[in-house]
Each structure stands twice: as C-alpha cells, then as structure tokens.
Amino acid sequence: MRRAPAAVAALVAAAVSAAVAAAASPEPPMASGDARLGSLHVTSGIVVGAASVDLRGVWQDRSVRCAVSRRLTVKAQVYYTPAGRPGSVRTRIGRFRTPNCAEGGPNVGFTLTARQLGYACPNGRWKPGRLGFVVFTTEPTRGLRATASLGWHNARAC
Numbered sequence: 001m002r003r004a005p006a007a008v009a010a011l012v013a014a015a016v017s018a019a020v021a022a023a024a025s026p027e028p029p030m031a032s033g034d035a036r037l038g039s040l041h042v043t044s045g046i047v048v049g050a051a052s053v054d055l056r057g058v059w060q061d062r063s064v065r066c067a068v069s070r071r072l073t074v075k076a077q078v079y080y081t082p083a084g085r086p087g088s089v090r091t092r093i094g095r096f097r098t099p100n101c102a103e104g105g106p107n108v109g110f111t112l113t114a115r116q117l118g119y120a121c122p123n124g125r126w127k128p129g130r131l132g133f134v135v136f137t138t139e140p141t142r143g144l145r146a147t148a149s150l151g152w153h154n155a156r157a158c
Helices: 003-024
Strands: 031-036 038-046 052-061 069-081 087-097 108-113 131-138 144-154
Touching: 038 069, 038 108, 038 131, 052 131, 069 108, 087 108
Parallel strands: 038 144
Antiparallel strands: 031 038, 031 144, 038 052, 052 108, 069 087, 069 131, 131 144
C-alpha cells in the first residue's frame, strides 16, 4: 500500500518537471487550414516566431505532375491590439506562381517582421498585447480557398 502513493508522487513529479521544461522552451504558436476539391488541396499556414511571422500557402494535387505550376493568391492580415487602446491591422496581398509537390509545407506568401509591421519592441520582438494572424490562400482557377487563423496573447514585456 505504501508503494502506490510513492509511485503516484513520482508520476506527479515527472509530469510537473515536463510541464516546467515545456514552459521554459515554448514552441512557437502555429496554425494551418486545408481545403479540398477533388484531388486538389490548398493549404494555408501560420508560424509565429519571437520577432516575425510566416503567413504562407501552397497547393498540391496528386493527379498532376510535380512540374505543373498554378497561380495562388495569398492574403495575409496581422491584427494588433495593445492593452486598453484601439487596435490596428496590416494587410499584404500577393500573387505567386508555384509548382505542385511542395516540400516542407506552405511555401509562398510572406515573412513579416514585427518591426516591418510597426508592432515591435525596441529589441525587435513582438510588443505585448493581443495579436491575430490570418492567411487566405486561394487557387483562382477553381476558386478553392484555405484559411488559417491564429490568436495569440503576447504577455511578454518589452
């Protein structure tokens, strides 16, 4: 009977240790969205870093060769709301020609820095506040659109 509480305590200690380790080195926030029409897939992706964000899209279709290219339209939006003040939004739109069979995920779009957007601390990192990231990837020939969105509360002070 005494061994059971010791085993439980060891499991709790291991879980707390893992949680502390995860908090010490957090993964960057990320999100993705996929839309499908027949064999055509359009994907949007968001990856937030300490001082930048990737807002990208890609298309894939296993029924056509990898050398086939399609045009994609990528619309990226970044919303920023500081505590107790009105927010603002920055938008970028681009049209890209990209081949099928992309490796490594969404590959056309934008890498935007907090400094470029006007949402940076003096050291270049994101200002504290609420940030929202949205990316719309559209394949215009078929009209297929994938949307990814991510809300993030950055509590880290400058």
